[in-house]
Every structure is written in C-alpha cells, then in structure tokens.
Amino acid sequence: MELQKFYYDNKIVKLFAYATLFWGIVGMLVGVLVAIQLVFPAFNFNLAFTTFGRVRPVHTNAIIFAFVGNGIFTGYYYSLQRLLKTGMASKWMSYTHFWGWQSIIVLAAVTLLAGFTSGKEYAELEWPIDILIAVIWVIFGWNMMWTILKRRTKHIYVAIWFYIATFVTVAVLHIGNSIEIPWSFLKSYPVYAGVQDALVQWWYGHNAVAFFLTTPYLGLMYYFMPKAANRPVYSYKLSIIHFWALIFLYIWAGPHHLLYQSIPNWAQSLGTVFSLMLIAPSWGGMINGLLTLRGAWDKVREEPVLKFFVVAITAYGMSTFEGPMLSLKSINAISHFTNWTVGHVHIGALGWNGFLTFGMIYWLMPRLFNTKLYSVKLANLHFWMGTLAILFYSIPLYWAGWTEASMFKQFNEAGELVYPNFLQVVSQIMPMYVMRIFGGTLYFLGAIIMVFNIVKTVKAGSFVATEADEAPALEKEGGMKSGEDFHRFLERKPVRFMILAIVAILIGGIVEIVPTYLIKSNIPTISSVKPYTPLELQGRDIYIKEGCYNCHSQMIRPFRSETERYGEYSKAGEYVYDHPFQWGSKRTGPDLWREGVKTGRLYKPDSWHYNHFMDPQKMNATSIMPKYSWLADYEIDINSTPAKIRVMQTLGVPYPEGYDKIANDDLKAQAEKIAAGLKAQGIDVDSNKQVIALIAYIQRLGTDISSGTETAETK
Amino acid sequence: MSNTDENKLPHGEPEIDELTNDRYLGGHEYDGIRELDNKLPAWWLYLFYFTIIFGLVYLVGYHLAGWWPLQDDEYKNEVAAAAVIKQAVPVVTIDLENLVPLTAEADLASGKETYDKICVTCHGKFGEGLVGPNFTDMFWIHGDSTNNKVSIKNLYDVVITGVIEKGMISYKDQLSPIQIQQVLSFILTFQGTNPANQKAPQGKKYDTFG
Numbered sequence: 001m002e003l004q005k006f007y008y009d010n011k012i013v014k015l016f017a018y019a020t021l022f023w024g025i026v027g028m029l030v031g032v033l034v035a036i037q038l039v040f041p042a043f044n045f046n047l048a049f050t051t052f053g054r055v056r057p058v059h060t061n062a063i064i065f066a067f068v069g070n071g072i073f074t075g076y077y078y079s080l081q082r083l084l085k086t087g088m089a090s091k092w093m094s095y096t097h098f099w100g101w102q103s104i105i106v107l108a109a110v111t112l113l114a115g116f117t118s119g120k121e122y123a124e125l126e127w128p129i130d131i132l133i134a135v136i137w138v139i140f141g142w143n144m145m146w147t148i149l150k151r152r153t154k155h156i157y158v159a160i161w162f163y164i165a166t167f168v169t170v171a172v173l174h175i176g177n178s179i180e181i182p183w184s185f186l187k188s189y190p191v192y193a194g195v196q197d198a199l200v201q202w203w204y205g206h207n208a209v210a211f212f213l214t215t216p217y218l219g220l221m222y223y224f225m226p227k228a229a230n231r232p233v234y235s236y237k238l239s240i241i242h243f244w245a246l247i248f249l250y251i252w253a254g255p256h257h258l259l260y261q262s263i264p265n266w267a268q269s270l271g272t273v274f275s276l277m278l279i280a281p282s283w284g285g286m287i288n289g290l291l292t293l294r295g296a297w298d299k300v301r302e303e304p305v306l307k308f309f310v311v312a313i314t315a316y317g318m319s320t321f322e323g324p325m326l327s328l329k330s331i332n333a334i335s336h337f338t339n340w341t342v343g344h345v346h347i348g349a350l351g352w353n354g355f356l357t358f359g360m361i362y363w364l365m366p367r368l369f370n371t372k373l374y375s376v377k378l379a380n381l382h383f384w385m386g387t388l389a390i391l392f393y394s395i396p397l398y399w400a401g402w403t404e405a406s407m408f409k410q411f412n413e414a415g416e417l418v419y420p421n422f423l424q425v426v427s428q429i430m431p432m433y434v435m436r437i438f439g440g441t442l443y444f445l446g447a448i449i450m451v452f453n454i455v456k457t458v459k460a461g462s463f464v465a466t467e468a469d470e471a472p473a474l475e476k477e478g479g480m481k482s483g484e485d486f487h488r489f490l491e492r493k494p495v496r497f498m499i500l501a502i503v504a505i506l507i508g509g510i511v512e513i514v515p516t517y518l519i520k521s522n523i524p525t526i527s528s529v530k531p532y533t534p535l536e537l538q539g540r541d542i543y544i545k546e547g548c549y550n551c552h553s554q555m556i557r558p559f560r561s562e563t564e565r566y567g568e569y570s571k572a573g574e575y576v577y578d579h580p581f582q583w584g585s586k587r588t589g590p591d592l593w594r595e596g597v598k599t600g601r602l603y604k605p606d607s608w609h610y611n612h613f614m615d616p617q618k619m620n621a622t623s624i625m626p627k628y629s630w631l632a633d634y635e636i637d638i639n640s641t642p643a644k645i646r647v648m649q650t651l652g653v654p655y656p657e658g659y660d661k662i663a664n665d666d667l668k669a670q671a672e673k674i675a676a677g678l679k680a681q682g683i684d685v686d687s688n689k690q691v692i693a694l695i696a697y698i699q700r701l702g703t704d705i706s707s708g709t710e711t712a713e714t715k
Numbered sequence: 716m717s718n719t720d721e722n723k724l725p726h727g728e729p730e731i732d733e734l735t736n737d738r739y740l741g742g743h744e745y746d747g748i749r750e751l752d753n754k755l756p757a758w759w760l761y762l763f764y765f766t767i768i769f770g771l772v773y774l775v776g777y778h779l780a781g782w783w784p785l786q787d788d789e790y791k792n793e794v795a796a797a798a799v800i801k802q803a804v805p806v807v808t809i810d811l812e813n814l815v816p817l818t819a820e821a822d823l824a825s826g827k828e829t830y831d832k833i834c835v836t837c838h839g840k841f842g843e844g845l846v847g848p849n850f851t852d853m854f855w856i857h858g859d860s861t862n863n864k865v866s867i868k869n870l871y872d873v874v875i876t877g878v879i880e881k882g883m884i885s886y887k888d889q890l891s892p893i894q895i896q897q898v899l900s901f902i903l904t905f906q907g908t909n910p911a912n913q914k915a916p917q918g919k920k921y922d923t924f925g
Contacts, residue, residue, distance in 0.1 A: 079746075082746040083745045083746050085746075153745065155742075155743075155745075157745035157746075157748065159745075222748075223746075223748070226748040226749075227746075227747070227748065231734075232732060232737075232739065232748070232749040232750055232751050233748065233749070233750045233751065234751055234753055235750075235751060235752075235753035235754070235755065236740055236743060236750040236751070236752065236753075237752075237753070237754060237755055238753070238755055238756075238759075239750075241755060245763075260786055265777070265778070265785045265786065266778060268786075269773065269774055269777050269778060270774075272773065273769070273770030273771075273773050273774060274770070276766045276769055276770060276773075277763075277766045277767055277770055279762065279766055280759055280760075280762045280763035280766060281763070283759065283762070284759065287756060287759060294734070294735050295732070295734025295735050296734070324766075411797075413800075413804065414800075414801070414804045415797050415800045415801040415804065420832050420833070421831070421832045421833070421835075421836075424832075558786050558787060558789070558790035559790065559793065560790070560793045560794055560797055563790075563794075569790065598879055598884065599884065599885070600884070601884070601889060603879075603882070603884045604836070604837070604846075604882055605846060605881060605882020605883075606882075607846050607882065608836075608837060608845075608846040608882055611845070611846060618845070619836065619845060619846075620835075620836065621840065681846075681881075
C-alpha cells in the first residue's frame with residue numbers, strides 16, 4: 001500500500017497549553033482570594049465587583065471552563081491527530097475554536113464581575129455568551145467529527161469515544177439548560193422555574209462534572225497514560241463496558257444534588273440509585289488507568305509525569321466512590337449544604353483534573369519543543385507540594401463539614417437546638433477555613449513552579465510547529481462482516497457511534513425532567529402563592545446579581561433541625577414563579593427561605609436588614625458576610641420593569657394583562673412605604689435605592705405559604 | 716479478516732506481553748498504544764451487579780413496597796419522637812403575678828446563654844443596643860406609664876407578644892417562661908454599665924424598677 005504523507009499541527013496544541021497554564025494560574029489565584037475572603041471579610045474590599053458573591057463564580061468558571069477546558073483541548077488536539085493519522089480537517093475551525101474559547105473566558109470574567117449572571121451555578125453566563133459558547137462548541141465538534149471521518153486508521157480508539165461523548169453531551173446539556181428569554185442586551189430569565197429549573201440545572205450541573213471534568217479527561221488518560229508509561233491498556237473489554245455504562249448512567253444522577261428537597265421523591269430515588277450504580281463504571285476507568293502500569297511501576301519512581309498520573313487516577317477513584325456515598329440519603333442529610341461538598345469537589349478538581357493536566361503538560365511540552373524538561377527535580381517538588389496541598393485543603397473541609405452538620409443537628413435534653421445561632425457554627429469552623437487557605441496557597445505555589453519549569457523548557461528548546469508522519473490511506477469498508485464483533489464494527493463507523501452515544505445520554509434526562517411537566521401531582525399547586533411584586537422582582541434580580549445564592553440557600557429540608565432553626569420546610573408549589581430557582585448548594589450563611597415570615601424565628605425588621613447590608617460586622621461582630629454599602633447608593637433600574645414583567649408573562653407568570661405599563665406605580669408605592677418605615681427608625685435612604693428593593697424581596701421570602709393550603713389537582 | 720483472526724500472530728499464536736503474560740489484541744494499535752485482551756475483573760463485575768441489585772431493592776422498597784418512609788413521613792416521625800421528648804421535660808412554672816428578677820448564678824448564666832443565642836442580634840453583646848434599644852439605662856419603651864413604673868412583668872409581656880412593627884418577634888414558642896425570666900434577669904445586669912457604642916436612650920425615663 002502506498003504511504004501518504006501528512007502533517008500534525010502542533011501550534012494549536014501549544015496555544016491551548018499556554019492558555020491552560022495562564023488560566024490555571026488566574027483561576028487558582030482567584031480561588032485563594034475567595035478562600036481568604038471567607039476568613040477576612042475586609043478582602044471583599046467593599047466594592048461590588050470584588051465581593052465574594054461575584055468572585056466565587058469567576059473562580060469556578062475559570063477552573064472548570066478556562067483551566068480544565070483548555071487542558072481538554074490541549075490534549076485533544078495533540079492526541080486526536082496522532083490517533084487518527086491525519087492533521088486536523090480544518091485549520092480555520094481549530095483557530096476559531098481557540099480564539100473563540102479565549103474570548104468567551106474573557107467575556108465571562110468581565111460580565112460576572114460586573115454582575116451579569118443567570119444565577120445558575122456553573123451556568124452563570126448570560127444569553128449572548130451562551131450563544132457564543134454553543135457556536136464555538138459546534139465548531140470544535142464539527143472539526144473533530146470531520147477529522148475523524150478523514151482518518152487513516154480503521155478504528156477509533158477509546159480516547160476518541162470519550163471525546164465524541166463529551167462533544168455531543170455538553171452540547172445537549174448547555175443548550176438544554178440555557179433556554180432563556182432576554183429582557184435586555186445582557187440579561188434574561190430562564191424558561192424553567194422552581195422545581196423544573198432545579199432539575200434541569202442539576203441535570204446540567206452534575207453532568208458538567210461528568211462530561212466536562214470526567215469523560216474528556218478519561219479520554220486524555222487513555223492516551224497519555226499508556227504513552228508516558230509505554231505500556232498497553234489493561235483491558236479493551238473493560239473500556240467498552242465502562243464507557244457505555246458511564247455515559248448512560250451518569251445522566252440520571254443529577255437529582256442527588258436535590259435530596260430531601262422539594263423535588264418529587266421518585267426523582268430523588270433515581271438520583272440515588274443511578275449514582276450508586278456509577279461506582280463500578282467509574283472505577284473501570286481507574287482500573288484501566290492504574291493497571292496499565294502493571295510491570296512498569298518502577299518507572300513511577302523516576303518519572304514525575306507518572307507520579308502525577310497515579311495521584312490523579314487515585315483521586316478520581318476516591319471521588320467517584322465518595323460521590324455515590326454522598327448520594328445516599330442518610331449521608332446526604334449530613335453533608336449537603338456543608339463544606340464537605342466543597343472538600344469533595346476539590347479532590348476531583350485539584351487531584352484528578354489538576355494533576356492529570358500537570359502530568360500531561362510535563363510530558364507534552366518537551367516533545368513540542370524537541371528538548372528535555374528543564375528540571376525533573378522541580379517537577380518532583382511540584383508533585384509533593386501539590387499532593388500535600390490536596391491534603392491540607394480537603395481534610396480541614398471534611399472536618400468542617402462534619403462539625404457543621406453535628407452542630408446544626410444537635411438538640412439538648414429539652415428538645416431545643418443547642419446552637420440556634422448560625423454564627424456559632426461559623427466561628428467554630430473558622431480555623432478550618434484558615435487551613436484551607438494554606439492548602440490552596442501551597443497548590444497555587446506548586447503551579448507557579450511548574451510555569452517556571454515550563455518557561456525554562458520552552459526557552460531551551462525549539463518549537464516543532466508541524467510534525468510529518470506517514471500512513472496508508474484508509475480503505476473503504478462496508479457493513480458488518482461475518483465474525484466481526486459489533487463494537488469493533490461501531491469503532492469504524494463514527495457517525496453511528498455518535499448517534500448511539502446521543503441516544504444513551506438522552507434517556508435519563510427525558511425520564512427525569514419531562515414528567516414534572518406532564519404530571520401535576522409532581523408539583524402540588526398552592527393557591528396562596530402569588531407572583532412577586534415589581535419591587536420584589538427587582539430586588540430578586542439584585543439578589544441574583546450579587547450572587548447571594550453562593551452562600552445562602554432558599555431550601556428548608558424536612559428535618560426537625562431545619563424546621564426548628566428556619567421554620568416550615570419548603571414545598572414544591574412555593575417556587576412556581578422563581579425564574580430562576582435560587583435554592584443554592586452551600587450554606588456559608590443561613591438559609592433565607594422563611595426570612596420574611598413575621599411569626600418565624602428569623603424575622604428581622606427592615607431597619608435591621610438595612611444596617612446589616614451596610615455593615616454586617618456591626619450587627620454581628622463574628623459575621624463573615626461582606627458589606628453591601630453600594631446598595632444604598634445605586635438606584636433601582638426601573639426602566640427595566642416593564643420588559644421584565646412582559647417576559648415573566650410570556651413564561652406564564654400570571655400578572656394581569658397590561659400590568660407592565662403600571663408596574664412601576666406599584667413599585668414606587670411599595671418602595672416609599674419601606675423608605676418611610678426606615679425613616680421612622682432614623683434611617684434616611686431614598687426610596688429609589690437598590691437596598692429598598694432587596695429588603696422588599698427578603699421580607700417576601702417564604703411568606704406566601706402561611707395562609708395557603710397545599711392541594712394537588714390530581715388528588 | 717475477522718476479529719478473532721486479528722488476535723493471532725502470522726503463525727497462529729496470540730502475542731503475549733512479556734511483563735504481565737497477558738494476551739495482546741491483534742490489530743489494536745493506535746499511535747503506538749496497544750490493548751490487552753484481559754477480561755473484566757471479577758470483583759469489579761460483582762460490584763457492578765451488587766449496585767444494580769441495590770438500586771432495584773431501593774426503588775422497590777421506597778416506592779412499591781413502602782418498606783421505608785419517604786421524606787414527608789420521615790419528618791412526621793421525627794417530630795412525633797421529639798414531642799415525646801419534650802413532654803418528658805418537666806415544666807417549670809413561674810409566678811407571673813409576682814415576677815421578680817432572679818439572682819442565683821445558675822439562673823443568670825442560663826439567661827446569658829439565651830441572650831447570646833437570640834437577643835444579641837438586635838440589642839448588642841453588652842446590651843448597648845443596635846436595632847433594638849439599649850438595656851443600660853432607666854429609659855424604657857414598654858413601661859407602665861400610667862403608674863409611672865416599669866417592672867420585669869412589663870418586659871416579660873414584650874417578649875411574649877413581640878413588637879412586630881419594630882421587628883421584635885414573639886418568643887412565646889421559642890422560650891419557656893422560666894427561660895424568659897432568666898434572660899430578663901440577665902438583661903437587668905446591664906443596668907448602669909457603660910459599654911462602647913451605646914445607642915441613645917429611647918422611651919421614657921422611669922424612676923423605679925419593680
């Protein structure tokens with residue numbers, strides 16, 4: 001057969017690798033900042049755009065989509081070309097992908113800090129950026145599929161199975177979760193509300209973990225681990241089983257983020273059992289990764305790349321065991337809303353994604369620059385710093401999580417909460433927050449050492465922009481042959497492979513989300529639940545803008561320890577007008593769902609809220625909440641009220657016909673009443689300030705249910 | 716060429732990896748990466764089966780057979796169990812007609828505990844006042860102005876009924892009568908102190924307390 005000559009594009013790999021390092025450093029530095037803010041509120045700098053609620057999403061987005069995202073594309077562009085024996089199908093698509101992705105990151109950072117957020121975790125970006133992401137993602141995937149189709153190898157390797165699954169699933173998740181109706185150039189409301197929004201969001205959120213942080217990295221592992229160890233993959237059969245099981249089962253697991261919350265019981269149970277069934281498929285990847293080292297463990301001692309890989313895969317194994325455990329009701333009752341979850345995700349982020357990225361970069365850069373790594377010693381130092389950092393980071397947070405849960409749930413002999421004041425718990429875990437700063441900083445410094453090492457390596461080498469290779473052209477082959485294994489057949493039919501993957505990942509989402517629209521009893525309606533007043537709606541948008549949901553939940557779970565602390569537990573029907581839902585996932589501060597209930601335990605007057613927003617430490621010396629003093633300076637954007645009302649009407653919120661035209665009259669009347677009440681308490685603030693709207697919203701929270709009765713129409 | 720044939724060397728023998736004695740899969744080579752023909756590890760497979768069975772039992776037990784309570788019932792059970800505990804706690808009755816400040820150390824300590832949990836949010840750590848009035852002087856908002864005196868019973872009524880328009884909620888469901896008496900007794904120890912950041916006096920000045 002005649003050999004064809006072709007070229008690998010290394011420049012695109014290099015660009016993505018540089019972007020990975022750059023955004024990694026930025027993301028980790030922002031992570032250190034938010035960790036410091038939780039101990040020293042002064043580091044919020046009393047500025048809107050440097051305050052925790054806006055900075056924390058920058059950290060999570062930077063690490064997930066900028067650091068890990070660019071890491072995925074680095075390894076993907078390198079391995080895809082070589083595994084398929086061809087250059088990329090389209091050069092302009094590769095580079096549009098690169099620059100498009102970097103612009104998305106920059107736009108994300110700017111808009112998030114400016115307070116433009118959808119209020120949905122890990123999907124905070126607003127609608128114009130959502131569209132840009134979809135376009136760039138399709139360009140990336142199109143280029144990939146096109147490259148696969150013009151390959152010179154007969155079969156596609158397991159790494160590429162994972163790339164294909166990643167492409168199709170992330171596209172489905174991103175588009176599905178981002179369906180929203182704009183009311184301004186940079187703001188929108190999601191079409192989903194309350195329970196449905198929660199289910200869609202965590203279908204997305206959980207599978208962002210699965211298909212952005214896991215499957216593409218498994219693909220990278222399947223390429224770089226055997227390459228670095230120069231050993232064969234342990235079991236092809238295991239690859240097949242764990243691949244299909246993983247992508248099919250993962251999609252169902254989303255509701256485990258909503259256990260003991262106001263979603264239907266059956267959805268919760270599906271979340272639990274599918275999470276548990278994920279242990280073995282996840283461990284399939286771990287086994288194939290670690291057992292690939294059989295016969296070559298001695299190499300791990302010498303080769304820092306392998307050390308990073310071994311810790312990465314071990315961390316993967318640990319967090320994919322811990323995840324299902326956290327999905328068991330009894331454990332979730334303890335762990336949810338606490339720092340345990342934060343510890344858990346950082347085992348994944350720092351260990352699995354971080355270390356796999358580091359190992360890959362150390363392996364890749366000397367090859368791209370045709371040289372040796374500048375210093376193996378420094379790489380080893382980085383390895384040990386990083387490993388210790390993971391321990392220093394996670395152990396205090398696990399400890400904190402346990403402490404929080406036991407203090408929140410402790411009753412005395414008289415049946416009363418022992419620690420009814422939330423701040424007692426906050427103060428107790430302060431030392432753990434301090435240790436976490438230490439762990440995070442150590443990890444960050446290790447990454448700095450890596451950057452230094454890579455810069456030195458790059459300077460010593462000379463970049464190989466294109467690499468030539470040769471292979472025979474792929475012969476046309478038809479349908480399945482006799483004796484050919486079905487999966488082997490599928491491996492040479494990438495389009496069919498992709499379609500099957502789409503089918504596998506659609507089933508779980510459809511089964512869990514669609515019935516909540518079709519079956520009324522899933523969300524029993526409550527007659528007394530009414531839409532927000534215009535002022536409350538504006539206040540709610542400020543709540544979202546400032547990222548309050550990063551620290552406060554709006555979801556009281558049916559435990560005595562929660563109802564004694566916060567009041568009546570949450571009902572599904574209470575959230576039907578919440579576009580988006582704001583249940584939250586972490587209680588750095590207390591739950592706020594019954595904050596407005598005047599007979600409740602948490603009720604505080606408008607004047608308290610005003611003073612508290614201006615200076616939380618004045619009201620509670622040990623509070624770690626940032627100041628929000630600008631809320632008394634900035635005015636409510638009342639010009640947006642009509643558009644907001646109209647979008648809400650489109651989404652089915654029952655404001656009367658033509659209400660958009662008179663909504664601001666109601667808004668002003670309510671605002672003036674609140675301002676007058678504050679004035680009587682000696683607080684002078686104009687009724688058009690944002691703080692007034694936020695107070696109105698806070699005082700509305702959870703109040704509808706007190707006079708209502710729950711009725712399911714089908715009952 | 717069928718898949719089984721791919722596994723064979725030209726002379727018919729499967730190729731064996733020297734380090735592990737495992738069989739290579741023929742034809743499985745991608746950019747130099749080869750794959751071994753190992754079976755699924757048995758423990759792994761059993762683990763997978765176990766989780767699937769667990770899942771089935773879980774779904775049947777919770778949703779078909781009703782072996783275990785779902786969350787609303789679980790909550791009801793928890794509250795019922797707590798009610799039993801609460802009933803077992805002896806109720807300390809207090810003489811509301813002749814309510815007097817307590818002076819015993821244990822009472823004041825218990826009062827301080829309640830104060831630090833609840834009152835501190837609005838009245839300040841040292842009774843200096845924040846959103847709520849201070850406790851350091853003889854100016855009282857809820858005294859008995861017709862008889863020109865203020866008593867612990869007046870304050871007791873405030874705690875029981877609340878002053879909702881000012882933001883003081885009713886604590887009758889959160890605190891037992893004796894706890895209220897204790898915390899009020901503690902609050903009276905702020906009288907005459909001079910903590911920092913004291914709020915300006917509010918209400919009417921009374922001459923006598925009692």
